[in-house]
Amino acid sequence: xxxxxxxxxxxxxxxxxxxxxxxxxxxxxxxxxxxxxxxxxxxxxxxxxxxxxxxxxxxxxxxxxxxxxxxxxxxxxxxxxxxxxxxxxxxxxxxxxxxxxxxxxxxxxxxxxxxxxxxxxxxxxxxxxxxxxxxxxxxxxxxxxxxxxxxxxxxxxxxxxxxxxxxxxxxxxxxxxxxxxxxxxxxxxxxxxxxxxxxxxxxxxxxxxxxxxxxxxxxxxxxxxxxxxxxxx
Amino acid sequence: xxxxxxxxxxxxxxxxxxxxxxxxxxxxxxxxxxxxxxxxxxxxxxxxxxxxxxxxxxxxxxxxxxxxxxxxxxxxxxx
Numbered sequence: 050x051x052x053x054x055x056x057x058x059x060x061x062x063x064x065x066x067x068x069x070x071x072x073x074x075x076x077x078x079x080x081x082x083x084x085x086x087x088x089x090x091x092x093x094x095x096x097x098x099x100x101x102x103x104x105x106x107x108x109x110x111x112x113x114x115x116x117x118x119x120x121x122x123x124x125x126x127x128x129x130x131x132x133x134x135x136x137x138x139x140x141x142x143x144x145x146x147x148x149x150x151x152x153x154x155x156x157x158x159x160x161x162x163x164x165x166x167x168x169x170x171x172x173x174x175x176x177x178x179x180x181x182x183x184x185x186x187x188x189x190x191x192x193x194x195x196x197x198x199x200x201x202x203x204x205x206x207x208x209x210x211x212x213x214x215x216x217x218x219x220x221x222x223x224x225x226x227x228x229x230x231x232x233x234x235x236x237x238x239x240x241x242x243x244x245x246x247x248x249x250x251x252x253x254x255x256x257x258x259x260x261x262x263x264x265x266x267x268x269x270x271x272x273x274x275x276x277x278x279x280x281x282x
Numbered sequence: 283x284x285x286x287x288x289x290x291x292x293x294x295x296x297x298x299x300x301x302x303x304x305x306x307x308x309x310x311x312x313x314x315x316x317x318x319x320x321x322x323x324x325x326x327x328x329x330x331x332x333x334x335x336x337x338x339x340x341x342x343x344x345x346x347x348x349x350x351x352x353x354x355x356x357x358x359x360x361x
Contacts, residue, residue, distance in 0.1 A: 108350055115347060144350065151352050154298050198295070198353070232296075 050074035050275050052094045055122070057083045057113040060100035060137065062253065069255035070096070073271030083116040088125055093278050095122055099136030099191070099253060109152060109194045110140030119145050131175055131274065132247040136192055139239075139249035148242055148249045149207070150199030152192075156232025160193040164264070165230055167238050167252060168218040170211070174241065176248040177214050179273030185222040186266035188252040190230065195251040197233040197240070204234050215239035215250055283328040284361040285340055289349045290321035324348055333360055 052070045054063050067078040078096070079089045088095060102113035113119075119141075126132050126147055134142040142148045155161060164187050169180040180186065199207070207213055215238040219228045229236040231251070239250030254267030291297050297319050304318035326343075328336045340358040349356040 107347070111347065111350065149352075151350055153296065153353070156296070156298055158298050158302055196298075200352075232298075 050093050050278050051076060051089070051091050052078040052096055053081045053088050053092045054078045054096045054098055055083065055118060056080050057102040057116060059102045059104050060098055062099035062136065062255065066096055066098040066135070066255045069258045069267065069271055072258055073268065074275050081118060083113065083118050085118045086121060088121050092125065092130070094131045094133060094274060095125055097132070097134040097138030097141050099138055102137055102141065108144065110137055110144040113141045114144035123147065126242070126247050129244065129246055133176070134249040135253055135255065136251055139251055140194065142247060142249045147247050148240060149203045150197055152194050152251070153196040153198050154194050155192070155196050161195070161230055162191040164189050165252060166218050166220050166228065167215045168222050168224060170214055170216060174214060174245055175274055175277035176241065176270060177273060178277055179269030179271070183222065185218060185220065186269065187264055188254050188257050188267050190252045192231070192251055195231040195233065197237040199234065207240055208235065210243070212241050213237050213239070214241055214248065215252070283331060283336055285326045285328055285336060286359045286361055287324040287326060287340055287344050287348055288321060288357045289324070289344070289354050291319055292353055292355055295353045336360060
């Protein structure tokens, strides 16, 4: 799996992401500066990592979404290429119009930095095939604006088309108000594009991939991507 | 030429920051505050003098960057 990790000023999770990608695929990820106008040849996966691009000025992800490299990402996604956006990366993909909706201020106004549980809603996608449907995984979140909102019709469509892949839940897998850490519509933690090749999620699977991190529940996402691409090749 | 673009949240969009400000105003004892919605103001200087062109440019700026039209409305004024 050849991965390209986008780098914007203010991003700070790109190395964690590159490390997780290397661990899963054996290949070094290529860092791609935001001013580039093309992705490296043969890229299988584009990752928009987390952080605080442009200091979250204007709106989270708003300025990064208009960077030159994003046109190349748009073309890549339009041709069916896999794109993963985590945390600020999710915000950037929404602002870029690659995913519907928007990440608003957490409903309780606090920055949340802790481990959360996610329910994997289905296992038949490139981004979840390393898990079982209904499986509960533990991964960290670190965000102040992770409250996913979209108009009622869009949320209905996401649900109807099975495009919600990850949902906040309790350790037992129960989705309710108390486990919905940031007030997101339908406890949404991660969604895919209409074509299913672009995933945006607020939690950080790349931070739970090695024993030293205390948990390896994030591995399944990367292992699943590698398996998907091997099967396609 | 000076201009102002005002960006506000669409009605029906939850505004936790506005709610917090509303609560603070009430706890300060400011009378008669029914509700608060917060937004953004951009003061922009334009180099040309053609008003129609300026309005078109500001609208373009708001659509492309200043506002996220999924959740926000904007108003353009030439001052």
